[in-house]
Amino acid sequence: MxxxxxxxxxxxxxxxxxxxxxxxxxxxxxxxxxxxxxxxxxxxxxxxxxxxxxxxxxxxxxxxxxxxxxxxxxxxxxxxxxxxxxxxxxxxxxxxxxxxxxxxxxxxxxxxxxxxxxxxxxxxxxxxxxxxxxxxxxxxxxxxxxxxxxxxxxxxxxxxxxxxxxxxxxxxxxxxxxxxxxxxxxxxxxxxxxxxxxxxxxxxxxxxxxxxxxxxxxxxxxxxxxxxxxxxxxxxxxxxxxxxxxxxxxxxxxxxxxxxxxxxxxxxxxxxxxxxxxxxxxxxxxxxxxxxxxxxxxxxxxxxxxxxxxxxxxxxxxxxxxxxxxxxxxxxDPSYDEPRPDVPEVADSDRAYVDTSVAAWAGDRHDSLVDLGPAHELAANSARRIDHGGATYALYRLDPEDTGSVAVDSPGCEFVLSDGLCTHGQAHLAEGAVLDGMVECPKHNGCFDLGTGEPLRPPAVEAITLYDVAVRNGRVVSRLRPRTDCRAVGAAG
Ligand code: FES
Structure with missing residues (x-):
């Protein structure tokens, strides 16, 4: 029964x-x-x-x-x-x-x-x-x-x-x-x-x-x-x-x-x-x-x-x-649950795997640019979450040939700044994978082109916005203005 x-x-x-x-x-x-x-x-x-x-x-x-x-x-x-x-x-x-x-x-x-x-x-x-x-x-x-x-x-x-x-x-x-x-x-x-x-x-x-x-x-x-x-x-x-x-x-x-x-x-x-x-x-x-x-x-x-x-x-x-x-x-008894698996307790503060301290990079500068931090701290084909002014962004470094070098003048090295949240399910894109000039969302593997912001694979179907970004004196800076050219801004001197 x-x-x-x-x-x-x-x-x-x-x-x-x-x-x-x-x-x-x-x-x-x-x-x-x-x-x-x-x-x-x-x-x-x-x-x-x-x-x-x-x-x-x-x-x-x-x-x-x-x-x-x-x-x-x-x-x-x-x-x-x-x-x-x-x-x-x-x-x-x-x-x-x-x-x-x-x-x-x-x-x-x-x-x-x-x-x-x-x-x-x-x-x-x-x-x-x-x-x-x-x-x-x-x-x-x-x-x-x-x-x-x-x-x-x-x-x-x-x-x-x-x-x-x-x-x-x-x-x-x-x-x-x-x-x-x-x-x-x-x-x-x-x-x-x-x-x-x-x-x-x-x-x-x-x-x-x-x-x-x-x-x-x-x-x-x-x-x-x-x-x-x-x-x-x-x-x-x-x-x-x-x-x-x-x-x-x-x-x-x-x-x-x-x-x-x-x-x-x-x-x-x-x-x-x-x-x-x-x-x-x-x-x-x-x-x-x-x-x-x-x-x-x-x-x-x-x-x-x-x-x-x-x-x-x-x-x-x-x-x-x-x-x-x-x-x-x-x-x-449909309400029966198997004994709880023996899982270790993990403190909330230890759960994020992206180093959120990087968000401290973002700060205002006197020249109306927003300082997104030192360029060399971003590894090739990786991303960092940037929280600024109540909004969340993702900053990417793209290196077609990942030589392991942190030098930002390596051939093809680009920085791209985008909306921080996936348009499908609000996951933080900085926690996803940066692969071949695109970012793959950590939640459902939806993909976005980092040259245009366009979605490349469902369930992502709406584009993300890309923002202006440049490198000045070794630091990544941005005015946080949506890009109109749909081309990533390369490393600048
Ligand atoms: S939340 Fe990004 S693809 Fe679903």
Whole structure:
């Protein structure tokens, strides 16, 4: 018998959604442990080579097992071959989808986008809807009525658990939803996530998916065989067990409605094979706290901040034991929370990882310029927050070739001053990553061009303002006037 609190409304437009907003749980500040700003900058670095190697290996494995499956059609060998093919297609695609959706796998944006769209199709997730869904998941992780990606709404039940691990019904419902969107009927939950000016895109993506699946169905009918669908479309269903195997460990059974990823997410130690299949997302607490750190640097990030986190689960077996224990208890009592993880207390003053003392740079000068501090104190491709006159700015130093030198006369060195807050969710841009002439927001990986202020990647869709800036006698100065030329001002003598 179920006891305890009344069942909650996990929809995005229901009573618990309102309750979350009223309780200050929506778009709130989350716990972050301290980390050295320079070390974080190192961890945020991107290359194409690492992700290319992992992506090519993943696709090569899909091709290999696809070939073996095809060759073994009609024999029992086809069963393990299709099982492996499906797990790589409908399971391992999830972490590629995820990482490229954040834009952190590759250095080149087009490569992230290409893999994101490919993996989205493999998972039958319309890219725009799921991009915004995942943004919300990061904004309001496990906040009831706000997070659309809660796997186990309470109370759990054996049937619900079975439905998650054999997610045929979940995927069928998701496909039906895509068909409705293709027909132009955007549902309330989608409308609560996706900006209205992107509905058209969502409709056309949904139509493209339905058309592709219809083409596979026609192919099957023409061939008089289900084989084409076993390679395209159905692997999303029969390979989804692996997706669920990994993603359940991320948050299942953890606390709802807390603003601390250490309490609602889970880091689990795994062997290298599982970590390859899962793109290191087993370091899930770390990923949620610092989403600008690419997957391959998560083990190093873990080493950097683990002293501030709860001890990691030592194995998948251990993680699943505690998940099932908690789910079983929540089946009887939905208000049951697992014992609080043993997280160290961190003083509020230690939580910011950008050295806020830098804000003391900003001061008035007699010549109507605002002194933003010594230029040489800003490292190459880094940012500093500047608070002045009740407003917040971000000052960047851009160095196309980071030689490690602090000299501001190095070729191509530029200083750029922008609004300090992201236009999407008010995060401090100075805490983000400065990469290839753009700044990546620390909260949802939205990107802005530091030459123009234009948004380059959703969820950032509104430009930031850039301000005049120059270097005089070794100090960065500005009149704090919006730039009209849309070109960064170079280092001046
Ligand atoms: S706060 Fe969402 S992209 Fe910046």
């Amino acid at each position: 179920v006891t305890g609190a009344a069942a909650r409304d996990y929809g995005l437009t229901g009573a618990d959604s309102l309750r979350a907003v009223e309780a200050g749980l929506a778009e709130a500040e989350w716990f972050r442990p301290p980390i050295d700003a320079d070390r974080l900058r190192e961890l945020q670095a991107r290359t194409n080579a690492r992700a290319a190697r992992d992506t090519v290996l993943w696709l090569a494995l899909i091709a290999l097992f696809g070939y073996l499956a095809w060759r073994s059609l009609g024999s029992w060998w086809a069963v393990p071959a299709f099982a492996a093919y499906g797990a790589l297609y409908g399971g391992a695609a999830d972490s590629r989808w995820h990482e490229c959706g954040h834009g952190t796998a590759f250095r080149a944006r087009w490569l992230n986008d290409a893999v994101y769209y490919l993996a989205s199709f493999m998972l039958l997730r319309p890219p725009t809807l799921w991009r915004w869904s995942h943004v919300r998941h990061h904004t309001d992780t496990l906040v009831v009525g706000r997070d659309p990606e809660i796997v186990f709404p309470r109370p759990s039940s054996p049937l619900a658990v079975l439905g998650v691990f054999v997610p045929v019904l979940i995927l069928a419902k998701s496909l039906w939803r895509t068909a409705r969107h293709a027909a132009g009927r955007i549902d309330d939950d989608a409308a609560a996530l996706v900006p209205a000016d992107q509905f058209r895109r969502l409709r056309w993506e949904s139509r493209a998916y339905i058309a592709a699946l219809a083409a596979v169905a026609v192919w099957c009918a023409a061939a008089g065989s289900i084989v084409p669908a076993l390679f395209i479309g159905l692997p999303t269903f029969y390979g989804a067990w692996m997706l669920m195997f990994f993603s359940v460990m991320e948050h299942a059974g953890r606390r709802e409605d807390v603003l601390d990823h250490r309490l609602n997410s889970r880091t689990v130690y795994m062997n290298p094979v599982l970590r390859f299949l899962y793109s290191n997302m087993n370091y899930h607490v770390e990923h949620h706290i610092f989403p600008t750190v690419p997957y391959h640097a998560l083990p190093a990030l873990h080493q950097e901040i683990k002293g501030y986190l709860a001890p990691a689960e030592p194995s998948t077996l251990h993680a699943y034991r505690s998940i099932f224990t908690t789910l079983r208890k929540q089946w009887r």
